[in-house]
Amino acid sequence: MTELALVLLGGLNFGAIYALAALGIVLIHKATKTVNFAHGAFVLIGALGAYIVQVQLSWSAWLAYLLVPPAVGALAALIELVLLRPLRRADAFSVVIATVFLGIALSEGVRLIYNAELLTVPSPFQGAPFLIGPVILTREVLWTVAGSLLIGIGTTLAFRRARVARGMRAMAANHRGAQLCGYSVDRTYALAWFLGGALAGVAGVFAAPAKGISPDLPIAVIAAAFVAAVVGGFDSLKGAVAGGLLLGVVETLAAAYGDSALKNAISFMLLFVVMLYRPEGLFPEVKTRHV
Amino acid sequence: MKLYRLIQVVLLLSLLGAGSASAQQGVTEDTILIGALGPLTGGTAFIGAPGRDGMQLAVDALNEQGGINGRKLELRFEAALTPAESVAAAKKLVEQDKVFVLVLASGSTGAAAAADYVRSVGVPTYNIFGATPVIREPFADNVFHGAITDPRTSAAALIERLTRDGDPERIGLLAGSYAFPQANLSVIRPMLEERGFDVTVETFDQNAKDFTAQLVSFLRADVDAVLVLGSFAEAGFAIKQAGQVGLGGVHWVVDGSAVNNAIVPIIGNADGILGYYNAPFYPGQDAEPMERYLALWRAAYGEPPQGRPNIYDLTGYGSVYVLAHAIDKADDDLTWENLIASWERVEGALPSDFGGYDVVFPESFSATDHQGNDHLGTAVIQDGVWTVLP
Incomplete structure (x- = not known):
């Protein structure tokens, strides 16, 4: 039982990072119908921001949580303005290709500037772990899991209730209808990319101590985040969070009680099963229509 | 006859020329x-x-x-x-x-x-x-x-490091699934088994960051020492997560690729971890x-x-x-x-x-x-x- 609890905690720790990354992808897709393959690169830039704040500037880790997400959000909004806005009338394929190569360009840019195998960031917590019976719960794992859950819940609530997100909700419900009602596409898209980028940034700050910063981080994150988003339901914010946590747990359980080589394979098996038998995802957004 | 000799000389010279150019x-x-x-x-x-x-x-x-x-x-x-x-x-x-x-x-x-x-x-x-x-x-x-x-030389060095500060009975081998760690694993595993150690082997993919499953397996096997065959990043995150699953009091040895100072910020207090180095000084070591x-x-x-x-x-x-x-x-x-x-x-x-x-x-x-x-x-x-x- 203790062993199972340890395995579950390990899975939740990495699942929480998947969840945060998936949340940003879903938010941007929900509001703009753009599948952002550059999202992994935004996570990398967020992690790099944590490195700059904590290691290069020797500032507090908490400042990284405060400063990095809006900075990455601003970068994402700028990219939307400069690169993706001109492509808005292009077909979906062109936009997808643009985000794929944008992600590669950003990752390679980081590689060129920081020519190192891995940059490491110390954990924000150095204190003794909590002991729940024989189960060890480190402060870092607790913070990662609880923090990402809080951000997930906060984002979901903000999307549902906040005035500022009304345009995104309208676009998500009916893109053309929202425009006819007077919602500005430019403003809504910029806001969606800012929030999606900020979520990627915060995912990067959480990921930095647990995964380190290397140019392969975007691939590792984007693959898991897409699986999490599809498993949860691609238009469901709460589904993204649940999908991420579920994926982390399933991967770790498969490796612990099956074979360590199963870890990556199981996520894609899960993806295919969901796509075949429940394509709307495990936790789809309930759509109510008032007639 | 003269023409024949001339052709022979030209051929010989061209062959010599070609040979010399390629060598x-x-x-x-x-x-x-x-x-x-x-x-x-x-x-x-x-x-x-x-x-x-x-x-x-x-x-x-x-x-x-x-x-x-x-x-x-x-x-x-x-x-x-x-x-x-x-x-x-x-x-x-x-x-x-x-x-x-x-x-x-x-x-x-x-x-x-x-x-x-x-x-x-x-x-x-x-x-x-x-x-x-x-x-x-x-x-x-x-x-x-x-x-x-060659792997045989490095394997002998790693076994020496494993037994340097004690006499472990159960050893965990945590090896990457790619060429370099696998080459080392294929040599070191039989050497350890020949010497009577109880060996538990776990593998991981290149650039892995989550070692929960492998560490839980070592916990189950109650290992005294763990040898990591992989890069410093892989070794660093494995050692860091060992504390998260309660794998304490274990003697850690890492191979040459993991001997890199960047492992220290990952782990925190990393003193005492042993490895080998293919050079006489570590960069930054006090040597002229x-x-x-x-x-x-x-x-x-x-x-x-x-x-x-x-x-x-x-x-x-x-x-x-x-x-x-x-x-x-x-x-x-x-x-x-x-x-x-x-x-x-x-x-x-x-x-x-x-x-x-x-x-x-x-x-x-x-x-x-x-x-x-x-x-x-x-x-x-x-x-x-x-x-x-x-």
Whole structure:
């Protein structure tokens, strides 16, 4: 039982990072119908921001949580303005290709500037772990899991209730209808990319101590985040969070009680099963229509 | 009859000319072209990029002194990550660029991929990073190996480190599923089992960051010591997560690729972790040759990023000086055959013989032994810094 609890905690720790990354992808897709393959690169830039704040500037880790997400959000909004806005009338394929190569360009840019195998960031917590019976719960794992859950819940609530997100909700419900009602596409898209980028940034700050910063981080994150988003339901914010946590747990359980080589394979098996038998995802957004 | 003799002479001369041209490719009156290949991107970029930088440092230093026997060295480096890219890069360097010597600065994956090709064409080849037996066996006259030792030597060193501070009964082997760790695992596992240790083996994918499952398995097996065969990042995250699953009081030993200061910020308090190092000093260690080398590195590349220079910087640097010894011994007769014969006479080659800094172990070769170095320093983390014990 203790062993199972340890395995579950390990899975939740990495699942929480998947969840945060998936949340940003879903938010941007929900509001703009753009599948952002550059999202992994935004996570990398967020992690790099944590490195700059904590290691290069020797500032507090908490400042990284405060400063990095809006900075990455601003970068994402700028990219939307400069690169993706001109492509808005292009077909979906062109936009997808643009985000794929944008992600590669950003990752390679980081590689060129920081020519190192891995940059490491110390954990924000150095204190003794909590002991729940024989189960060890480190402060870092607790913070990662609880923090990402809080951000997930906060984002979901903000999307549902906040005035500022009304345009995104309208676009998500009916893109053309929202425009006819007077919602500005430019403003809504910029806001969606800012929030999606900020979520990627915060995912990067959480990921930095647990995964380190290397140019392969975007691939590792984007693959898991897409699986999490599809498993949860691609238009469901709460589904993204649940999908991420579920994926982390399933991967770790498969490796612990099956074979360590199963870890990556199981996520894609899960993806295919969901796509075949429940394509709307495990936790789809309930759509109510008032007639 | 005269015409027949004339044709014979012309044919003989053209054959001699062709033979001479092909044997001395890459050599002109004032330059010697050295080709090298290795990964500059991807998961093993920490091998190729430092290897290239280290080699270029030595090439520039030697050229500043006038080169070798009046000829300047020119380094042409081809990026190659995958096995297919490594073979293509080797072919391009030898057949298109016509290099005189080929350096495999690519780790085990690239070295194994290029092994058959370099054996078949006979180009003098210096495998400076590949531990894999595929490049070492069968023995080839034209293939030499540098500072990175064969898996049997490193396995013996790792077993010594495992048993140095105690007598563990149950040992966990945590090995990457890629070429270098697997080459080591295939040698070290039977050696440990022969010596009566209870061995539990767990594997992980390259660049893995989550080791929960493997560590839980070690917890189940109640291991006393864990040996990590992989990079410093993999070892670092595994050791960090050991605390999260309650795998405490375990003696950790890591292989040469993991001996990198960047492991310390991952783990935090990392003192006491043991490993081996293929050079006499760790970068930053208080030793005059290393201080001078670091000053040279900084002058060329600026302030080093986290984890640089690493063992591959040092080895790349030292390897060019070994090549300089072999080329110097070949004197003006720069054919492949003569270079190989001269290389086999190199003894105790050190950078200081050509004005460089001795940050590598001396290398010696013979006609039957093409492994330049068999020394492995004992590395330990002391006060948060890797130190190679004297």
